[in-house]
Amino acid sequence: MGKRREVIASSKQSIDMEYDDSSSDEETSYLGKKALLSMAQQNSNEDEMEVEVDETKDKKVETKEKDNQPKEFKNRQRIMLLCSRGITARHRHLMSDLQALLPHAKKDSKLDSKSRLYILNELADINNCNNCIYFEGRKHTDLYMWLSKTPNGPSIKFHVTNIHTMSELHLTGNCLKGSRPIVSFDKTFDSTPHYKLIKEVLLHNFSTPTTSRRIKPFVDHVITFSIADGRIWFRNYQIVEKDDGTKKEKEMSLVEIGPRFVLQVMRIFDGSFCGSTLYKNGDFVSPNAIRRFQKQEMSMKYNTRVNKNLEHVKRLEEANNLPSDPLDEVFQ
Amino acid sequence: MARRGKGKKTAAQQKKNNELKKEVEEVSLEEEVPKLENIEETPKTNKKNSKNVKDVEKEVKSVEENDESSDSDNADIDDFISEQTITVGNGNEIDNEENNEQEEEENENDEQNDNQENLDEEEEEEEEEQEQEEQERPAINNIPALNKRYNEIRLDTPGVKIPWIELQAITYNKDLGIDDKTVHDDLKRELAFYEQGLAAALEGRKKYKELNKPFSRPDDYFAEMVKTDEQMSKIRQNMIEESESIKNAEAAKRQRDLRKYGKKVQTEKLLEKNKNKKMEMEKINRLKRKRSDNNDDDFDVSLDFNDNDNKNNKPQKSKKRLAKDKKFGYGGKKRGSKQNTAESSADMSGFSHKKMKATTFGGAKNKKAKRPGKNKRMASRR
Numbered sequence: 041m042g043k044r045r046e047v048i049a050s051s052k053q054s055i056d057m058e059y060d061d062s063s064s065d066e067e068t069s070y071l072g073k074k075a076l077l078s079m080a081q082q083n084s085n086e087d088e089m090e091v092e093v094d095e096t097k098d099k100k101v102e103t104k105e106k107d108n109q110p111k112e113f114k115n116r117q118r119i120m121l122l123c124s125r126g127i128t129a130r131h132r133h134l135m136s137d138l139q140a141l142l143p144h145a146k147k148d149s150k151l152d153s154k155s156r157l158y159i160l161n162e163l164a165d166i167n168n169c170n171n172c173i174y175f176e177g178r179k180h181t182d183l184y185m186w187l188s189k190t191p192n193g194p195s196i197k198f199h200v201t202n203i204h205t206m207s208e209l210h211l212t213g214n215c216l217k218g219s220r221p222i223v224s225f226d227k228t229f230d231s232t233p234h235y236k237l238i239k240e241v242l243l244h245n246f247s248t249p250t251t252s253r254r255i256k257p258f259v260d261h262v263i264t265f266s267i268a269d270g271r272i273w274f275r276n277y278q279i280v281e282k283d284d285g286t287k288k289e290k291e292m293s294l295v296e297i298g299p300r301f302v303l304q305v306m307r308i309f310d311g312s313f314c315g316s317t318l319y320k321n322g323d324f325v326s327p328n329a330i331r332r333f334q335k336q337e338m339s340m341k342y343n344t345r346v347n348k349n350l351e352h353v354k355r356l357e358e359a360n361n362l363p364s365d366p367l368d369e370v371f372q
Numbered sequence: 373m374a375r376r377g378k379g380k381k382t383a384a385q386q387k388k389n390n391e392l393k394k395e396v397e398e399v400s401l402e403e404e405v406p407k408l409e410n411i412e413e414t415p416k417t418n419k420k421n422s423k424n425v426k427d428v429e430k431e432v433k434s435v436e437e438n439d440e441s442s443d444s445d446n447a448d449i450d451d452f453i454s455e456q457t458i459t460v461g462n463g464n465e466i467d468n469e470e471n472n473e474q475e476e477e478e479n480e481n482d483e484q485n486d487n488q489e490n491l492d493e494e495e496e497e498e499e500e501e502q503e504q505e506e507q508e509r510p511a512i513n514n515i516p517a518l519n520k521r522y523n524e525i526r527l528d529t530p531g532v533k534i535p536w537i538e539l540q541a542i543t544y545n546k547d548l549g550i551d552d553k554t555v556h557d558d559l560k561r562e563l564a565f566y567e568q569g570l571a572a573a574l575e576g577r578k579k580y581k582e583l584n585k586p587f588s589r590p591d592d593y594f595a596e597m598v599k600t601d602e603q604m605s606k607i608r609q610n611m612i613e614e615s616e617s618i619k620n621a622e623a624a625k626r627q628r629d630l631r632k633y634g635k636k637v638q639t640e641k642l643l644e645k646n647k648n649k650k651m652e653m654e655k656i657n658r659l660k661r662k663r664s665d666n667n668d669d670d671f672d673v674s675l676d677f678n679d680n681d682n683k684n685n686k687p688q689k690s691k692k693r694l695a696k697d698k699k700f701g702y703g704g705k706k707r708g709s710k711q712n713t714a715e716s717s718a719d720m721s722g723f724s725h726k727k728m729k730a731t732t733f734g735g736a737k738n739k740k741a742k743r744p745g746k747n748k749r750m751a752s753r754r
Contacts, residue, residue: 113533115534194521206599210610212607212611216597217598222541224543224568224571226568229543233518233519234518240526243539244525244527247540247541258588259540259587259588260588262573264568267548268548275569289577290588294566297599310517310521317512318512318514319512320513321511
């Protein structure tokens with residue numbers, strides 16, 4: 041497996057080289073491919089599969105080249121959507137909601153291991169996905185969301201809070217399944233590099249490509265990402281248009297469809313589910329720590345009470361501990 | 373399995389050497405590290421030192437280097453795995469000592485490789501540190517690397533023109549107007565989000581109009597929706613129930629308010645009633661006085677009662693009362709009414725001769741023989 045990752049990393053490098061070279065003409069890309077092929081040959085001594093992987097990589101390189109030409113821009117995003125074992129029903133519902141909202145998402149079965157996340161890169165590759173949304177449930181209470189650009193990264197880890205799913209009755213809106221949303225970002229996203237990066241990744245994930253198979257025409261919902269309190273707030277609204285007949289344009293209003301959730305950035309990794317940390321949120325306090333503090337506070341209360349009792353007993357003892365009277369035993 | 377063990381140990385060592393780490397930060401990249409304690413520290417320091425340099429060097433790095441590093445990378449991944457598993461368990465240090473000796477050698481070998489290709493390792497090493505750093509919580513913000521990453525993945529690279537419709541992304545240029553205080557105010561916060569969404573939707577519609585593409589769904593276009601009909605009917609029912617409950621609550625509130633004022637209203641009504649009664653009584657009295665000028669008899673008033681309601685409300689006297697009044701008198705002077713007069717004393721109508729004879733003075737006529745007194749009875753016995 042390590043080998044394969046190596047291959048991926050090297051192919052990434054070759055891609056990097058191409059991007060860096062502004063003149064990205066045929067020759068350099070050819071060189072890159074050549075390097076790749078030589079790599080593949082070296083590796084193929086052990087495993088045939090790896091060669092295949094390399095070839096697919098090659099194809100991807102070609103497609104990326106095409107993307108560089110201005111007229112043929114195609115937003116090719118496919119998302120692999122999956123979760124870890126041990127998520128709660130609410131978390132599962134949230135995931136199925138996202139699946140309903142993202143026609144370009146492919147849902148995969150639950151991931152067994154929480155430690156070997158790099159498997160996801162291969163899984164995504166198998167599913168022909170270049171994005172991955174991975175929900176990681178911990179302790180049956182906390183939910184973490186990974187957004188990753190597989191296979192080369194970056195990946196972002198969020199802590200998800202304040203989850204409201206679509207099935208809640210107070211979220212009354214509805215929209216076509218598979219209609220392409222308008223994705224709205226708060227301007228704070230352009231303020232810092234890490235938010236910029238997050239915005240880009242969110243855009244890749246939540247803006248539906250025009251080429252996706254299951255899309256429907258018309259625009260009837262808006263997805264908003266807003267930053268408040270150092271967190272990213274997700275909302276999904278239905279666009280309702282009412283025709284008065286008086287005005288030229290129909291009057292527009294929004295009704296919330298759901299789901300709702302709040303994302304707090306924990307880290308941004310250089311690679312996909314691996315790599316060095318590019319950003320780490322200093323404000324993030326893990327839910328474990330919060331719970332610990334709460335417990336500590338509770339125990340403090342108890343401890344003070346116990347200590348008080350102890351002091352009382354001590355004082356009583358001191359009071360009772362009178363100096364012995366020498367005449368006490370005289371008359372016995 | 374030795375590798376796994378090694379990973380455990382490295383984790384333990386990292387924890388132990390947290391403090392040492394800072395001291396050794398000056399250690400250069402190429403320094404040889406013979407002892408076990410230092411082995412762990414070098415990669416970290418390397419990493420920190422090289423973090424900024426890394427980006428540049430990465431590009432320069434050749435493919436051959438990668439090739440060489442493949443072995444060590446393998447090991448590192450295993451390290452990473454075991455590290456992760458350990459942090460869950462946290463019972464690492466006991467196991468470590470068993471494997472200590474074997475691993476020392478391995479570690480040294482690995483570390484030599486590490487020193488050569490520390491650039492590659494950084495990625496894995498960082499993740500090993502994850503849990504520890506989370507405890508220490510130093511913020512990281514590697515801006516150049518972030519920018520580089522952003523430029524790598526961004527879709528709108530220079531030279532690429534993306535039609536808006538491909539992404540349908542809109543940036544909301546106004547300030548949300550949410551600060552630390554209002555963020556907990558649900559209404560204000562949601563309103564801000566709503567406005568952001570609405571602005572985006574309006575702009576989106578405009579852009580669709582410009583492109584001459586259909587924006588809004590026609591009423592006769594039916595397709596699968598995100599929420600099922602069942603769910604929507606549930607929602608509708610819930611809405612109805614909610615509005616009903618609101619209505620009911622309002623009605624109950626009104627009722628409560630009314631009850632609060634009810635007493636006030638009641639007393640007012642009572643006062644008014646009394647006032648009316650008084651007025652009417654006055655009217656009646658006035659009428660009565662008028663009548664009494666014409667007719668002496670009270671009965672006439674009562675006879676007239678039916679004819680004219682306003683005339684009299686006075687209750688009629690019963691026959692008994694009238695008889696008694698006739699007998700004992702009603703009204704007028706009371707004094708001397710029971711005194712004898714010449715006429716009354718001369719009146720012998722109540723006197724009867726027979727009655728006079730029938731009874732003795734102070735006794736009944738046919739009186740039974742009384743039992744004789746005790747003295748007499750005693751005397752008769754003798």
